[in-house]
Amino acid sequence: AQSVTQPDIHITVSEGASLELRCNYSYGATPYLFWYVQSPGQGLQLLLKYFSGDTLVQGIKGFEAEFKRSQSSFNLRKPSVHWSDAAEYFCAVAAGGGADGLTFGKGTHLIIQP
Amino acid sequence: DGGITQSPKYLFRKEGQNVTLSCEQNLNHDAMYWYRQDPGQGLRLIYYSQIVNDFQKGDIAEGYSVSREKKESFPLTVTSAQKNPTAFYLCASSKSGPGNQPQHFGDGTRLSIL
Secondary structure, three states: OOEEEOOOOEEEEEOOOOEEEOOEEEOOOOOEEEEEEEOOOOOEEEEEEEOOOOOEEEOHHHOEEEEEHHHOEEEEEEOOOOHHHOEEEEEEEEOHHHOOOEEEOOOEEEEEEO | OOOEEEEOOEEEEOOOOOEEEEEEEOOOOOEEEEEEEOOOOOEEEEEEEEEOOEEEEOOOOOOEEEOOOEOOEOOEEEOOOOOOOOEEEEEEEEOOOOOOOOOEEOOOEEEEEO
16 A cells, blocks of 8 residues: 655745755555645645656646655755745645545644744 | 535534535545544544545444435535544545545644533
8 A cells, every 4th residue: 555754744934035845655566656645624635646648747836846756755945934934835646547536645744033 | 727625615414413524526536535633543434435425434423424426526424423523624536547646635624522
């Protein structure tokens, strides 16, 4: 069975600083990988996805992620964070082509310091 | 605008009572999903449906039931057999097809026990 690990429960970053959120997955075949963001009391919004091809994928709101098969990782990055980026971030992997649902990590809570 | 509507936003359940959470989508998506979110636990899959009149159990289906009589609707019933129902419930949908269909989420229903 597939699994996702987000090692950091909380991360605090100063506004304007760079950001990297870690995600490691376990899955036997080529994974379909996603990053979602959640504001308090809201649903999830898709930031970006990886299916195949270029291992560096661009998403919305200035986010990007890099797929590294050798490290089983799919880390999310942003060069300069804004106060509005404070939220919960979830990494997810899809098995079976994604039709059978997603397996999520436990999330990373991002705090932005002024 | 197309989207996923979950209702109600807040729901309270008495002991021994069944409650039903509504999920409607106008995205013309074939697949629909229910997830449960607990603090610090990420999202866990309860049930999913890839086509009308068919659905499958996810990782934590015990104490829950669903139906899929219409493409647009996928209601979730939390039965009295679910001993710890307090959680945030998220509905999602996606196009069918191999692997490259990200899930779109509703804004969730928060269920609490009276």
